[in-house]
Amino acid sequence: MSRRPGGELRNGEALPLEGLPALSADLFVAEVEAALKTGARLSALLTLPGRVRGTAPLLAVLSVPESGTLLALRSLPVKRFPSLTPSFPQAHLFEREIFEASGVIPAGHPALAPVRFPPTAEADPAIGTQPFFQVEGGEVHEVAVGPVHAGVIEPGHFRFQCLGEEVLHLGISLGYQHRGVERALREEPPARALHYAETLAGDTTIGHALAHCQAREALAGIQVPARGHALRAAALELERLANHTGDLGAMAGDVGFLPTAAFCGRLRGDFLNMTAQLCGSRFGRGMVRPGGTAFDLDSSGADELRQKLTTALREVAGAVGLLWESGSVRMRFEETGTVSATRARELGLVGVAARACGLARDVRAEFPTGYYRFFQLPVSTSPAGDVFARAFVRWMEIERSGEFLLNLLQSMPAGPVRAEMKEPAAGMLAVSLTEGWRGEICHVLLTGDGNRLTAAKVVDPSFHNWTGLALALRGGQISDFPLCNKSFNLSYCGTDL
Amino acid sequence: MNHPLLERWRQGYRTFPYPQRAPALPARFRGLPRFAAGACPEGCRHCLDACPLGALEAGQRLHPTLDLGRCIFCGDCAAACPSQRLTFSGEYRLAARRRPDLLLDGQPSASCEPLPPPLLKLFGRSLKLRQVSAGGCNACEADANVLNTPGYDLARFGIQFVASPRHADGLLITGPVSQNMRQALLDTWEGTPEPRLVIACGSCAIGGGPYAGHPEVNGGVEPLLKVDLFVPGCPPHPYTLLHGLLALLGRLER
Numbered sequence: 001m002s003r004r005p006g007g008e009l010r011n012g013e014a015l016p017l018e019g020l021p022a023l024s025a026d027l028f029v030a031e032v033e034a035a036l037k038t039g040a041r042l043s044a045l046l047t048l049p050g051r052v053r054g055t056a057p058l059l060a061v062l063s064v065p066e067s068g069t070l071l072a073l074r075s076l077p078v079k080r081f082p083s084l085t086p087s088f089p090q091a092h093l094f095e096r097e098i099f100e101a102s103g104v105i106p107a108g109h110p111a112l113a114p115v116r117f118p119p120t121a122e123a124d125p126a127i128g129t130q131p132f133f134q135v136e137g138g139e140v141h142e143v144a145v146g147p148v149h150a151g152v153i154e155p156g157h158f159r160f161q162c163l164g165e166e167v168l169h170l171g172i173s174l175g176y177q178h179r180g181v182e183r184a185l186r187e188e189p190p191a192r193a194l195h196y197a198e199t200l201a202g203d204t205t206i207g208h209a210l211a212h213c214q215a216r217e218a219l220a221g222i223q224v225p226a227r228g229h230a231l232r233a234a235a236l237e238l239e240r241l242a243n244h245t246g247d248l249g250a251m252a253g254d255v256g257f258l259p260t261a262a263f264c265g266r267l268r269g270d271f272l273n274m275t276a277q278l279c280g281s282r283f284g285r286g287m288v289r290p291g292g293t294a295f296d297l298d299s300s301g302a303d304e305l306r307q308k309l310t311t312a313l314r315e316v317a318g319a320v321g322l323l324w325e326s327g328s329v330r331m332r333f334e335e336t337g338t339v340s341a342t343r344a345r346e347l348g349l350v351g352v353a354a355r356a357c358g359l360a361r362d363v364r365a366e367f368p369t370g371y372y373r374f375f376q377l378p379v380s381t382s383p384a385g386d387v388f389a390r391a392f393v394r395w396m397e398i399e400r401s402g403e404f405l406l407n408l409l410q411s412m413p414a415g416p417v418r419a420e421m422k423e424p425a426a427g428m429l430a431v432s433l434t435e436g437w438r439g440e441i442c443h444v445l446l447t448g449d450g451n452r453l454t455a456a457k458v459v460d461p462s463f464h465n466w467t468g469l470a471l472a473l474r475g476g477q478i479s480d481f482p483l484c485n486k487s488f489n490l491s492y493c494g495t496d497l
Numbered sequence: 498m499n500h501p502l503l504e505r506w507r508q509g510y511r512t513f514p515y516p517q518r519a520p521a522l523p524a525r526f527r528g529l530p531r532f533a534a535g536a537c538p539e540g541c542r543h544c545l546d547a548c549p550l551g552a553l554e555a556g557q558r559l560h561p562t563l564d565l566g567r568c569i570f571c572g573d574c575a576a577a578c579p580s581q582r583l584t585f586s587g588e589y590r591l592a593a594r595r596r597p598d599l600l601l602d603g604q605p606s607a608s609c610e611p612l613p614p615p616l617l618k619l620f621g622r623s624l625k626l627r628q629v630s631a632g633g634c635n636a637c638e639a640d641a642n643v644l645n646t647p648g649y650d651l652a653r654f655g656i657q658f659v660a661s662p663r664h665a666d667g668l669l670i671t672g673p674v675s676q677n678m679r680q681a682l683l684d685t686w687e688g689t690p691e692p693r694l695v696i697a698c699g700s701c702a703i704g705g706g707p708y709a710g711h712p713e714v715n716g717g718v719e720p721l722l723k724v725d726l727f728v729p730g731c732p733p734h735p736y737t738l739l740h741g742l743l744a745l746l747g748r749l750e751r
Contacts, residue, residue, distance in 0.1 A: 180711045273523065
């Protein structure tokens with residue numbers, strides 16, 4: 001790649017912000033576009049804190065799979081910049097977020113609607129009262145769902161524009177789970193930061209805690225011991241196994257195939273209990289800590305875990321195998337909720353949703369950190385882009401993560417699990433990516449004085465993928481929505497922060 | 498060749514005989530925190546300073562008071578205690594009917610009282626709950642939902658999560674009640690016929706959890722709604738929630 005006026009860094013590294021040239025708005029956008037044109041992806045786009053509302057410097061983090069590196073670009077403080085969205089739709093939600101949070105205007109953005117509706121006194125529009133995109137016509141009707149849903153799930157609002165049974169468009173409006181996490185990472189006591197990371201998306205406790213700690217370690221310039229890396233990878237893959245198994249069960253349930261739904265519901269719990277064997281919490285709370293992990297696993301514990309894992313993997317194979325051999329399941333899964341590879345690329349989909357469109361996107365392979373730098377996992381893809389592909393990618397990942405874990409538990413490096421943390425220098429920018437079970441998690445931290453952060457950006461994979469769900473519904477029926485929604489299984493609180 | 502019936506036979510009968518038998522919890526499970534008998538050294542503040550959420554308060558007692566309603570069971574306080582006087586036990590029974598019972602000098606857990614007789618007559622054998630996530634991170638939601646799986650089989654106790662507040666006897670609320678969910682939560686409560694119960698599930702719903710003090714959240718269900726059952730944990734273990742529900746319905750031997 002040609003030399004660009006930005007900072008190149010590896011995943012989990014930090015650099016001084018001052019080292020990045022401050023570009024004009026036009027040059028900044030031109031550089032981002034040049035990188036995107038040559039195959040880079042937008043992992044984060046944000047504003048750094050400005051002195052007055054409406055003026056702030058922009059920061060872009062681009063992941064460049066070709067070189068396995070990340071590119072950071074920043075601008076001078078700007079009031080407006082030419083919107084990237086018309087040419088690169090993957091920027092659309094980032095730009096809406098920027099406008100909402102900082103007042104900086106992405107000029108030419110086609111739909112600058114709010115994202116999270118922060119509940120301030122002057123909040124306008126208040127959540128739920130904004131105008132929605134509407135299709136007009138005598139036969140067209142609109143169906144509104146949420147924020148409270150029928151199941152035991154998080155809240156969000158959906159608007160279906162329908163012509164008869166056909167869904168012409170699905171509008172998704174979130175923000176109901178907004179808890180002010182990014183603000184709090186800057187303003188609340190630093191001791192809470194890790195607990196925000198662990199509860200950013202509770203089903204991704206390990207993924208987010210790992211991304212956060214990796215960034216902290218980069219800022220402090222410390223090395224995590226090899227055994228700590230191994231245990232972190234074990235916890236991350238257990239989290240993937242639990243959630244993928246649960247999702248396959250839930251998708252089976254949504255097409256009325258109850259055997260797999262029941263078996264997988266129970267088996268998901270078995271994986272969660274394995275995480276609890278590691279750290280006492282089924283969701284991995286307390287496992288990942290800055291510098292390494294809070295818990296070790298002795299050899300008898302590793303043997304016990306291997307045995308439990310072997311049994312659970314065999315039982316998952318039996319439970320999930322039923323899906324592929326049942327005609328009624330295949331009929332409902334295949335050609336439902338299709339997203340093309342082109343659309344997936346344009347929207348910047350990540351994780352399972354992207355791999356189910358045939359895109360080999362996986363942080364563990366493209367930008368590996370820790371244990372994944374030494375032990376590779378093959379990337380699982382399936383080309384069809386439909387519910388079936390999203391189910392099948394999950395199944396392949398269960399097999400591969402299972403095998404990876406069985407090997408890992410047999411050959412854990414010796415030594416300590418945690419290194420002593422140090423206070424980071426001020427003005428350092430760290431970028432950290434992890435492959436959570438949903439996909440790419442990106443944390444960007446910028447240090448101030450005395451262990452404080454002046455900027456914190458969290459990008460959950462869901463943030464990239466919600467529009468993929470909306471497009472999957474086009475041309476389908478409302479009755480396909482639960483199944484499509486489950487096949488993406490995106491996080492509301494991870495998006496709403 | 499896989500066949501659903503053959504696979505059913507292979508998977509076996511998996512419902513755990515709770516409450517006849519106590520559940521097996523992992524050795525590292527962090528349940529009810531306990532202070533050792535006797536007094537803490539005077540002036541010692543290690544646990545108070547280690548708690549990221551201020552759940553511990555120094556008082557006139559032999560040891561600090563720990564508020565289970567604000568505790569996220571991270572274990573930092575126990576790790577910081579220089580004399581190992583504070584430990585997390587394997588006791589999973591944490592639910593309480595009254596907020597003060599969650600202060601560690603009170604009597605949380607096994608003593609959770611059932612509903613008064615008229616309500617017990619109504620709900621004791623059939624309780625339908627509408628779950629509302631109001632800023633919850635999906636951990637409480639997931640471990641409430643898991644009660645529907647064969648291992649716990651919630652329905653055998655006559656307890657069910659239902660799709661509409663109109664069908665519900667009460668709400669099971671998770672999350673710190675984000676301001677953006679406040680109205681939707683109140684609307685759902687209004688839509689639930691009386692008499693109705695309110696269950697605050699998880700540290701966030703009880704006292705805001707890690708989000709306590711944020712202007713973006715209400716800091717828990719109270720004082721918006723009166724709470725009938727508090728279930729501590731971050732998230733509560735499924736057995737902690739199940740124990741709380743069964744105790745509320747007078748279904749456990751006391």
